[in-house]
Amino acid sequence: MKAVIIYGSHHHGSTKKLAQAITERYGVEIFDAEAGEDVDLEAYDLIGFASGIDFGEFYPAVTAFAERLPAGKAGFALYTCAKDNAKYGEQIRDIAQKRGCVYLGKYGCKGYNTYGPWKIIGGMNKNHPTREEIEGALRFYQGLAAQMENGLS
Numbered sequence: 001m002k003a004v005i006i007y008g009s010h011h012h013g014s015t016k017k018l019a020q021a022i023t024e025r026y027g028v029e030i031f032d033a034e035a036g037e038d039v040d041l042e043a044y045d046l047i048g049f050a051s052g053i054d055f056g057e058f059y060p061a062v063t064a065f066a067e068r069l070p071a072g073k074a075g076f077a078l079y080t081c082a083k084d085n086a087k088y089g090e091q092i093r094d095i096a097q098k099r100g101c102v103y104l105g106k107y108g109c110k111g112y113n114t115y116g117p118w119k120i121i122g123g124m125n126k127n128h129p130t131r132e133e134i135e136g137a138l139r140f141y142q143g144l145a146a147q148m149e150n151g152l153s
């Protein structure tokens with residue numbers, strides 16, 4: 001089973017921390033969607049899309065990669081945000097399903113936020129993602145990998 005995470009994390013690198021922890025523990029490949037690198041998504045079975053949330057949405061460079069998902073792949077979403085909302089990640093779910101892929105779910109947690117007035121007071125969620133939140137992302141990924149190994153049944 002070959003897996004990759006395509007991420008965008010331009011605010012404070014919070015989302016990258018989740019993706020990097022998964023990479024380090026499970027040997028998953030990782031690409032920065034905002035660095036202009038190209039990735040052949042055909043080469044992977046499991047493809048994750050990781051992003052901070054801007055105005056309720058994943059970063060455009062990340063969703064642009066999702067729009068290129070080859071049919072038959074398995075996809076998942078990872079994100080960090082100021083305040084969680086059940087809708088975050090639905091974009092990736094909808095794109096994956098539209099492209100004939102299996103959507104395996106999402107993991108999201110708080111990330112450091114300095115948007116607008118928060119900047120003046122040093123930002124919110126300063127110590128996020130925490131070690132526990134990163135462990136949560138690792139457990140989430142472990143579950144996905146197990147599902148893949150069991151043939152998505």
Ligand SMILES: Cc1cc2nc3c(=O)[nH]c(=O)nc-3n(C[C@H](O)[C@H](O)[C@H](O)COP(=O)(O)O)c2cc1C
Nearest residue numbers: 009011012013014015052053055056081082083111
């Ligand atoms: C311009 C801007 C818009 C944002 N919009 C949202 C939002 O709609 N909902 C939310 O929960 N967080 C929002 N945030 C907070 C970011 O999603 C959060 O800081 C995230 O951890 C950034 O991820 P990154 O450091 O990986 O880029 C926003 C932050 C900025 C700077």
